[in-house]
Amino acid sequence: MKPPKNRRVFVVGYGVASPLGKTFKQTWERAVKGEAGFRKVTRCQVESLCDVVGEIPDWDPKEFAFSNEKEVYNWNAAFVILTMVVCKEALEDSGLQINGETGPRTACLIGSSINGTDSFRIAMENMRVNGPLKVSPYLLPNLCSNLPSGKAGMLLGFTGPVFSPQGACASGNYAVAVGSRMIRDGDCDFVLAGGVDMPIMPEIIHGFANMNATVKIVPHDRAYEDPSQASRPFSSDRKGFVLSEGGGVIVLAAEEAISHYGLKAKAEVMGIGWSSDAYHFTRPNKDTIIRAIRETIDDAGLKPHDVEYVNAHGTSTARGDSTEVDCLRAVFGDMLKHIPISSNKSQIGHTLGAAAIENALTIEGMRQGVVLPTINHIPDPQFDGLDFVPNEARRRRHEIAMSNAFGFGGTNCCVIFRGV
Numbered sequence: 001m002k003p004p005k006n007r008r009v010f011v012v013g014y015g016v017a018s019p020l021g022k023t024f025k026q027t028w029e030r031a032v033k034g035e036a037g038f039r040k041v042t043r044c045q046v047e048s049l050c051d052v053v054g055e056i057p058d059w060d061p062k063e064f065a066f067s068n069e070k071e072v073y074n075w076n077a078a079f080v081i082l083t084m085v086v087c088k089e090a091l092e093d094s095g096l097q098i099n100g101e102t103g104p105r106t107a108c109l110i111g112s113s114i115n116g117t118d119s120f121r122i123a124m125e126n127m128r129v130n131g132p133l134k135v136s137p138y139l140l141p142n143l144c145s146n147l148p149s150g151k152a153g154m155l156l157g158f159t160g161p162v163f164s165p166q167g168a169c170a171s172g173n174y175a176v177a178v179g180s181r182m183i184r185d186g187d188c189d190f191v192l193a194g195g196v197d198m199p200i201m202p203e204i205i206h207g208f209a210n211m212n213a214t215v216k217i218v219p220h221d222r223a224y225e226d227p228s229q230a231s232r233p234f235s236s237d238r239k240g241f242v243l244s245e246g247g248g249v250i251v252l253a254a255e256e257a258i259s260h261y262g263l264k265a266k267a268e269v270m271g272i273g274w275s276s277d278a279y280h281f282t283r284p285n286k287d288t289i290i291r292a293i294r295e296t297i298d299d300a301g302l303k304p305h306d307v308e309y310v311n312a313h314g315t316s317t318a319r320g321d322s323t324e325v326d327c328l329r330a331v332f333g334d335m336l337k338h339i340p341i342s343s344n345k346s347q348i349g350h351t352l353g354a355a356a357i358e359n360a361l362t363i364e365g366m367r368q369g370v371v372l373p374t375i376n377h378i379p380d381p382q383f384d385g386l387d388f389v390p391n392e393a394r395r396r397r398h399e400i401a402m403s404n405a406f407g408f409g410g411t412n413c414c415v416i417f418r419g420v
Contacts, residue, residue, distance in 0.1 A: 005186035010265040013094025013251040014360035015086040019054030036228035043200040049216035050209035054244025054349035077116030078198035083148030086247040094251040098157040105189040106158035108149040111171025113352035114199045116143040168407030172355030177272040189257040194249035194356030215240035232376035233314035233343035241315040244349030248357030267363040268418040271300025277410025296414040308398035314343025342374045342389040355405040366419030
């Protein structure tokens with residue numbers, strides 16, 4: 001194999017669909033205002049106290065020029081169309097033109113936790129009611145985790161590698177990490193990297209509820225009358241995460257390709273750290289998370305005191321939030337009191353593999369001089385002295401930010417970005 005080129009990697013564009021909006025612009029505007037995108041579930045019927053979710057508002061896959069009723073019928077795994085939408089927005093935001101020169105040098109890596117589970121549900125119901133001949137011939141492609149990237153390529157014209165990094169709730173960060181390594185080594189010049197998940201379906205909602213992972217909204221809970229208060233990371237009354245749908249894609253580019261094609265960098269990918277817990281399928285392992293954070297800082301060529309903001313995994317679970325803070329304290333020590341920490345999940349909920357939403361928000365925050373808030377925050381004495389940017393966005397210039405993502409099965413992946 002050829003030796004790696006050791007190229008620097010930058011972010012040149014992003015696309016997002018989240019519970020705050022169908023585009024990145026809509027998502028960002030509402031995030032800065034401190035709003036949340038939660039409501040009672042409308043996608044399906046459930047019999048659960050965990051019935052507050054994050055749904056993409058006014059989402060209609062048939063509204064896009066490249067889609068129609070037949071396309072949506074055939075590609076009934078919702079993450080397929082959504083991936084095409086966010087990839088298209090990200091590419092347009094980047095200004096990169098896909099042609100005979102750039103197409104073969106552009107890859108697409110989209111991770112997911114749930115993949116095409118919804119398509120399987122539809123096939124099972126069709127077989128139960130109408131018999132085996134009514135199972136769609138599109139079922140197997142709908143279940144393939146690489147298919148959304150492949151369909152995005154058919155729409156947008158790139159022909160570089162397409163595959164799906166599978167790291168549960170860290171999938172989006174894994175996509176950014178692998179894509180950055182591919183560009184660094186010279187395998188490609190551009191990568192659309194991110195994650196997409198559409199998990200709002202009865203079995204998934206009830207499954208999370210039965211493992212006591214999602215928040216149960218009961219009378220006298222402050223979210224009972226106001227669902228926007230359901231997700232409250234690092235708060236004293238946190239009770240579980242809000243399950244959400246969404247997609248986020250960032251466009252990565254090699255340094256020399258940016259100048260060659262007249263693009264504009266938004267941030268640099270400085271460091272990546274990843275590890276696995278070898279501990280428990282849901283409970284985190286502090287030692288391996290600490291190692292991932294330290295390796296991220298080391299990979300960036302930085303010291304802990306250089307990090308100016310942490311976009312926390314911050315799911316709003318009692319154990320998860322406490323563990324993450326313990327790990328941050330182990331790495332940063334007393335310095336942690338001076339580093340703003342916030343969780344986008346307080347506003348968009350837990351979008352599972354779609355962590356690139358949080359990467360895009362982190363980068364835009366550096367560009368705009370804004371640290372997004374942890375809304376719904378009531379101080380927890382065990383976190384005394386830490387700055388969770390409570391309830392309102394804050395004006396603050398910062399250049400170095402770390403984004404954390406941890407997933408079921410013990411997957412840990414952290415990324416450090418530098419604003420430019």
